[in-house]
Amino acid sequence: xxxxxxxxxxxxxxxxxxxxxxxxxxxxxxxxxxxxxxxxxxxxxxxxxxxxxxxxxxxxxxxxxxxxxxxxxxxxxxxxxxxxxxxxxxxxxxxxxxxxxxxxxxxxxxxxxxxxx
Amino acid sequence: xxxxxxxxxxxxxxxxxxxxxxxxxxxxxxxxxxxxxxxxxxxxxxxxxxxxxxxxxxxxxxxxxxxxxxxxxxxxxxxxxxxxxxxxxxxxxxxxxxxxxxxxxxxxxxxxxxxxxxxxxxxxxxxxxxxxxxxxxxxxxxxxxxxxxxxxxxxxxxxxxxxxxxxxxxxxxxxxxxxxxxxxxxxxxxxxxxxxxxxxxx
Numbered sequence: 001x002x003x004x005x006x007x008x009x010x011x012x013x014x015x016x017x018x019x020x021x022x023x024x025x026x027x028x029x030x031x032x033x034x035x036x037x038x039x040x041x042x043x044x045x046x047x048x049x050x051x052x053x054x055x056x057x058x059x060x061x062x063x064x065x066x067x068x069x070x071x072x073x074x075x076x077x078x079x080x081x082x083x084x085x086x087x088x089x090x091x092x093x094x095x096x097x098x099x100x101x102x103x104x105x106x107x108x109x110x111x112x113x114x115x116x117x
Numbered sequence: 118x119x120x121x122x123x124x125x126x127x128x129x130x131x132x133x134x135x136x137x138x139x140x141x142x143x144x145x146x147x148x149x150x151x152x153x154x155x156x157x158x159x160x161x162x163x164x165x166x167x168x169x170x171x172x173x174x175x176x177x178x179x180x181x182x183x184x185x186x187x188x189x190x191x192x193x194x195x196x197x198x199x200x201x202x203x204x205x206x207x208x209x210x211x212x213x214x215x216x217x218x219x220x221x222x223x224x225x226x227x228x229x230x231x232x233x234x235x236x237x238x239x240x241x242x243x244x245x246x247x248x249x250x251x252x253x254x255x256x257x258x259x260x261x262x263x264x265x266x267x268x269x270x271x272x273x274x275x276x277x278x279x280x281x282x283x284x285x286x287x288x289x290x291x292x293x294x295x296x297x298x299x300x301x302x303x304x305x306x307x308x309x310x311x312x313x314x315x316x317x318x319x
Binding site for chain 2: 038039040041042084085086102103104107109110111112113114115116
């Protein structure tokens with residue numbers, strides 16, 4: 001894309017460096033795999049459905065919105081791909097339903113990115 | 118040009134960033150004492166000021182002067198050191214390694230447990246584990262913006278000491294006597310040297 005800037009001349013922007021007007025890039029709303037951060041995690045929160053009262057404090061306290069209330073099944077769902085293992089939900093849970101368990105005990109949740117995010 | 122032996126160290130931001138930086142600095146300095154040409158880099162490409170983010174640190178050791186000064190990444194690491202074992206689940210740590218490499222992990226789990234998470238383990242000739250957290254357990258919380266300025270504990274005080282001891286035994290690229298002149302925690306380094314579990318594959 002060739003563009004004329006007044007007083008500067010014509011600049012050529014390579015195709016892969018083009019950005020939309022105002023340099024507005026896609027916001028990280030909903031699930032966006034470009035922002036996958038699950039490999040930051042050393043421990044993961046494991047919930048006990050018997051103790052969980054569905055008070056939604058984990059949903060409110062999670063900085064990455066990794067706890068979602070599933071209304072049909074009446075359970076909290078944990079979103080594996082974006083949980084950084086910060087343990088805020090474990091600290092905040094009033095009924096003690098969440099415990100921290102070592103990530104290496106679980107065979108799932110393998111991301112294996114080529115480079116760090 | 119002589120062969121440049123590349124070592125990549127994987128650590129995590131803030132909580133283990135200082136330890137990773139110590140590992141590369143100690144190991145490069147110890148190799149330099151033997152008359153080798155060395156380079157050690159950290160904090161390139163990755164942003165280590167994010168808690169627990171995976172970060173890389175690099176060492177290069179060569180018998181002659183290393184010419185590629187301005188490339189910071191190790192594209193073909195011969196030795197990969199993993200300071201925190203969960204990294205093997207999140208990152209392809211053996212990327213770019215040629216056949217016959219070495220992997221050293223800081224963990225209390227068995228070598229078989231760790232190999233389950235490494236699908237390209239056929240590249241490896243040697244796997245070693247050392248339980249550095251049990252030997253010292255000291256980790257310095259350090260934002261890299263301070264560049265170690267707030268840390269008065271000295272180089273090689275924490276889990277870096279057993280890690281470099283294990284690296285010296287497994288790779289043989291540095292001598293234990295030289296490491297002992299640099300690290301603060303000499304007994305931790307010697308325990309790492311003695312307690313590392315090594316397995317030859319193939």
